[in-house]
Amino acid sequence: MAPTIYLLFSLTFQLLLLLTVSSESASNTGGDASRIPSKFLELAKSPKVFDWMVRIRRKIHENPELGYEEFETSKLIRSELDLIGVKYRYPVAITGVIGYIGTGEPPFVALRADMDALPMQEGVEWEHKSKNPGKMHACGHDGHVTMLLGAAKLLHKHRQDLQGTVVLIFQPAEEGLAGAKKMIEEGALKHVDAIFGIHLSNRIPLGKAASLAGSILAGAGAFEAVITGKGGHAAIPQHTIDPVVAASSVILSLQHLVSRETDPLHSKVVTVAKVHGGNAFNVIPDSVTIGGTLRAFTGFTQLEQRVKEVIIKQALVHQCNASVDLTPNGKIPLLPTVNDEGLYKQFKSMVGDLLGEESFVEATPVMGGEDFSYFAKAIPGHFSFLGMQDETKGYASSHSPFYRINEDVLPYGAAIHASMAVQYLKDKKASTRSDSPKGFHDEL
Numbered sequence: 256m257a258p259t260i261y262l263l264f265s266l267t268f269q270l271l272l273l274l275t276v277s278s279e280s281a282s283n284t285g286g287d288a289s290r291i292p293s294k295f296l297e298l299a300k301s302p303k304v305f306d307w308m309v310r311i312r313r314k315i316h317e318n319p320e321l322g323y324e325e326f327e328t329s330k331l332i333r334s335e336l337d338l339i340g341v342k343y344r345y346p347v348a349i350t351g352v353i354g355y356i357g358t359g360e361p362p363f364v365a366l367r368a369d370m371d372a373l374p375m376q377e378g379v380e381w382e383h384k385s386k387n388p389g390k391m392h393a394c395g396h397d398g399h400v401t402m403l404l405g406a407a408k409l410l411h412k413h414r415q416d417l418q419g420t421v422v423l424i425f426q427p428a429e430e431g432l433a434g435a436k437k438m439i440e441e442g443a444l445k446h447v448d449a450i451f452g453i454h455l456s457n458r459i460p461l462g463k464a465a466s467l468a469g470s471i472l473a474g475a476g477a478f479e480a481v482i483t484g485k486g487g488h489a490a491i492p493q494h495t496i497d498p499v500v501a502a503s504s505v506i507l508s509l510q511h512l513v514s515r516e517t518d519p520l521h522s523k524v525v526t527v528a529k530v531h532g533g534n535a536f537n538v539i540p541d542s543v544t545i546g547g548t549l550r551a552f553t554g555f556t557q558l559e560q561r562v563k564e565v566i567i568k569q570a571l572v573h574q575c576n577a578s579v580d581l582t583p584n585g586k587i588p589l590l591p592t593v594n595d596e597g598l599y600k601q602f603k604s605m606v607g608d609l610l611g612e613e614s615f616v617e618a619t620p621v622m623g624g625e626d627f628s629y630f631a632k633a634i635p636g637h638f639s640f641l642g643m644q645d646e647t648k649g650y651a652s653s654h655s656p657f658y659r660i661n662e663d664v665l666p667y668g669a670a671i672h673a674s675m676a677v678q679y680l681k682d683k684k685a686s687t688r689s690d691s692p693k694g695f696h697d698e699l
């Protein structure tokens with residue numbers, strides 16, 4: 256197809272139309288993108304922007320919503336984007352929102368925030384405690400949404416300096432339901448060249464960013480197995496087929512997958528975290544249910560298969576049957592999150608420019624999982640942790656009922672997001688120019 260015709264029908268062109276109707280006038284920074292980073296942090300820390308972010312974060316925190324149910328959160332995001340003057344696509348993957356800032360033309364760089372909360376009761380007593388019983392923002396996603404809205408404000412104010420288009424991805428259902436995968440299936444990454452994600456961390460000092468090149472988070476999956484025998488009197492075991500003994504044997508055998516079948520230099524985890532079976536001292540139950548998690552940076556699918564095989568075959572040794580579910584409660588396995596080396600270098604240098612070289616921390620991989628992995632598998636991606644540690648207060652870890660966000664981190668997150676987008680577009684445009692003197696249109 257001729258380049259011009261292709262462009263006519265492409266989303267790129269639609270976006271161009273979408274973006275040129277914006278009415279608010281942009282501030283003029285003289286088109287010098289290299290001056291933007293420090294301005295972003297100053298602006299994000301200004302009382303007006305900071306107080307606005309704190310208000311948004313607290314509002315989201317008070318009304319936590321679970322995966323694919325983030326209707327109010329999504330509405331709040333859209334109303335703030337409307338107020339800023341950012342155009343967006345909605346709905347994407349049920350509650351997801353995708354905003355666009357910039358020229359409407361390539362290159363396209365995406366920034367991602369997740370919107371969902373966890374099914375747990377908040378234990379922190381404070382004015383803005385969760386108002387939804389049994390639901391809590393205990394992973395900082397309220398902060399992630401706020402930081403991306405903060406970035407939207409900064410980027411929109413400086414939109415005339417953008418050398419391409421920033422795509423703001425607000426995704427649903429990170430916690431176990433792989434909302435990122437659904438976003439991709441619904442076209443969230445169409446035309447996008449690279450994507451950046453930030454996760455808050457209270458193990459890193461406030462305002463410091465941590466990442467690495469390569470695998471930063473493990474592939475993660477869950478399993479649940481029902482081991483069935485034949486119940487009966489606990490004092491007459493010969494008339495029963497005891498699933499408790501079979502389950503015990505299964506649990507021990509699963510330990511060998513890591514200790515005996517895995518290269519000691521390759522990290523893996525198989526944990527049986529729940530065991531349910533029996534209600535009386537003198538009754539052998541009909542069945543026992545076990546469940547747990549598995550993690551790996553490489554060989555994840557093989558590990559899943561071995562878990563299944565060991566459970567079924569070991570149960571059989573004890574004359575029991577076993578059924579194994581590798582997606583219990585609809586939980587979708589997560590791929591390992593792998594950072595692109597080029598993006599890592601760009602990120603590290605941007606953090607140095609924005610906050611000083613001492614503010615970049617070389618991360619060590621962790622066995623936690625993130626559905627950002629789906630984005631980073633589809634296109635070059637970079638995932639980082641942003642520190643919010645306050646040693647005077649001692650913050651609980653994520654997924655704890657006592658988890659809290661240090662709100663002083665919000666301006667850092669907004670500025671890092673915005674600066675990274677500006678920097679990426681600038682570098683990409685420069686490299687495209689040197690690669691192709693005819694310009695990007697010929698590449699489409």
Ligand SMILES: [Zn+2]
Nearest residue numbers: 394430653654
């Ligand atoms: Zn989480």
Ligand SMILES: [Zn+2]
Nearest residue numbers: 394395396454
């Ligand atoms: Zn999280």
